[in-house]
Amino acid sequence: MSATVALFRGINVVSISVTDLDRARDFYANVLGFGRPVYDLPEAGWIEFSPGGTGGNVSVTLAESGWTPSTGTTIVLNVEDCHRAVEELRRRGVRCEDAQVFPGFVTFASLYDPFGNRLQMCSPA
Known part of the structure; x- marks a missing residue:
């Protein structure tokens, strides 16, 4: 081979x-x-x-x-604190889902651009 x-x-x-x-x-x-x-x-x-x-x-x-709209391929952006990023983006008028924590692995949340494209962000758990 x-x-x-x-x-x-x-x-x-x-x-x-x-x-x-x-x-x-x-x-x-x-x-x-x-x-x-x-x-x-x-x-x-x-x-x-x-x-x-x-x-x-x-x-x-x-x-x-x-x-x-893209819902299959997802861009994942790094943030320091996913919970704080969700709060800040919501303050800016961005549609965000609640952050989910996988203990010992990652905290992540989905967010959406004005066209309906899903992106995600993550931080340490």
Whole structure:
């Protein structure tokens, strides 16, 4: 049997489908706090953020396309305290589910963008 050669060296971008780039830019940049886009190409239907900085993190893109809300593939964002993050995002008007704790493993919660796309956030249990 031959050894499998690794072709992939990480994940570059995870894309979220949206119907309104201006509204999506505002939500992800200001409400979620992703900051300024790395690339902002509305003429190409593409906005790219690097929410954790540029130190090898995966970028999140907003792509205007034939859209249906994402509920299968889920982007999971790291936070210091999931319970506090739920409270803060709700204060900002974001629909969030209650945080769930798996003792000894993780605390996580789902949140939704204005288009119905599900994201999650997690912190230590």
